[in-house]
Amino acid sequence: MPSFPRTVMLLGSGELGKEVAIAAQRLGCRVIACDRYAAAPAMQVADVAEVLPMTDADALLEVVRRHQPDVVIPEIEALAVHALAELEQEGITVIPTARATAVTMNRDRIRDLAAGELGLRTARFAYASSAEELKAVAEPLGWPVVVKPVMSSSGKGQSVVDCADDLPKAWEAAMAGARGTSTQVIVEEFLHFDLEITLLTIRQRNGETLFCAPIGHEQEGGDYQCSWQPAQLTVQQLHQAQAMAKTVTDNLGGAGLFGVEFFLCGDEVIFSELSPRPHDTGLVTLISQNLSEFELHLRAVLGLPIPAITAADAAASRVILAQTNTDSVAFEGVEQALTEADTQLLLFGKPTARPGRRRGVALAKGVDRKEAQAKADRTAACVSVIPGSTAG
Secondary structure (H helix, E strand, O other): OOOOOOEEEEEOOOHHHHHHHHHHHHOOOEEEEEEOOOOOHHHHOOOEEEEOOOOOHHHHHHHHHHHOOOEEEEOOOOOOOHHHHHHHHOOOEEOOOHHHHHHHHOHHHHHHHHHHHOOOOEOOEEEEOOHHHHHHHHHHHOOOEEEEEOOOOOOOOOEEEOOHHHHHHHHHHHHHHOOOOOOOEEEEEOOOOOEEEEEEEEEOOOOOOEEOOOEEEEEEOOEEEEEEEOOOOOHHHHHHHHHHHHHHHHHHOOOEEEEEEEEEEOOEEEEEEEEOOOOHHHHHHHHHEOOOHHHHHHHHHHOOOOOOOOEOOOEEEEEEEOOOOEOOEEEEOHHHHOOOOOEEEEEOOOOOEOOOOEEEEEEEEOOOHHHHHHHHHHHHHHOEEEEOOOOO
């Protein structure tokens, strides 16, 4: 059995990385938080902070080799992922694996794996490398369609297109929201789904694959707005989702928590996307479960036991969004927001804001989803993101 403390390096230090850092420190780990900008949320609680261009392979390799962490945990998608395979060859553990990180950062690779190699049911889709090609491949899918860059995160560059005349605008939006140098988009049939869920799937080093209760969520423009747990699925739907999640995570390998997204269309369960790390919709587990998604991730990563996962009868989250641009963030209404029982606030501490971007989340428990969601909504509505003081 490994001794503690162990050194954990986070590649990406946003709000999810911050919770991973806290979970790691509670297990006695030393945390090194890396990101492209200073004072990122995870850096505020880490033992060591490193600022570097995360897409620069040489810079990434240098910082990992210098610190020699026990595990490297990618927490963002904008990484020099090809460097991770080199680290694995040097004996450094990458979570869940270098291949899994590379496959899931590109929508085309994870979709080809799921639909092609593994035979999972997905939305019908095609790829395009130009605006002209986009028009040719979109038409056979029927209207509307969804257009996304193959490389992006948090819904950047995503559009729902109702007719061919709107495709040039969608192409431009995809190129503006793309990450890296890729000029390819994925275009999908628009599914009229009943529910979108995240199934948090925990792949252990020495144990069976575990699942959290499914999490329902709503998105706008590809960004999550609210989530709740448990989502109501039939036994058949739940078994379908679990089997599909296990199939794809077994193929990706390694250890850790995966956020596997599905659409529910009638009795059918359709694979959507996958993140090889804690998921933003899973922030609700900070109030809903005995072990949050972040604690589960660290236990799986470090090879520690997970005796049981239990959840509240109902819990929900609601995001807190910025309304203006500001180079220094403060919050109003916190005192009022905390007056209601069985609620929590999570304010991320990101140094800047722009309209529509997530700067916090309200969490609540209730006797059922309706009560939990109403409490989370009221709590979030109390809080305003405002310009903060820049005085030292």
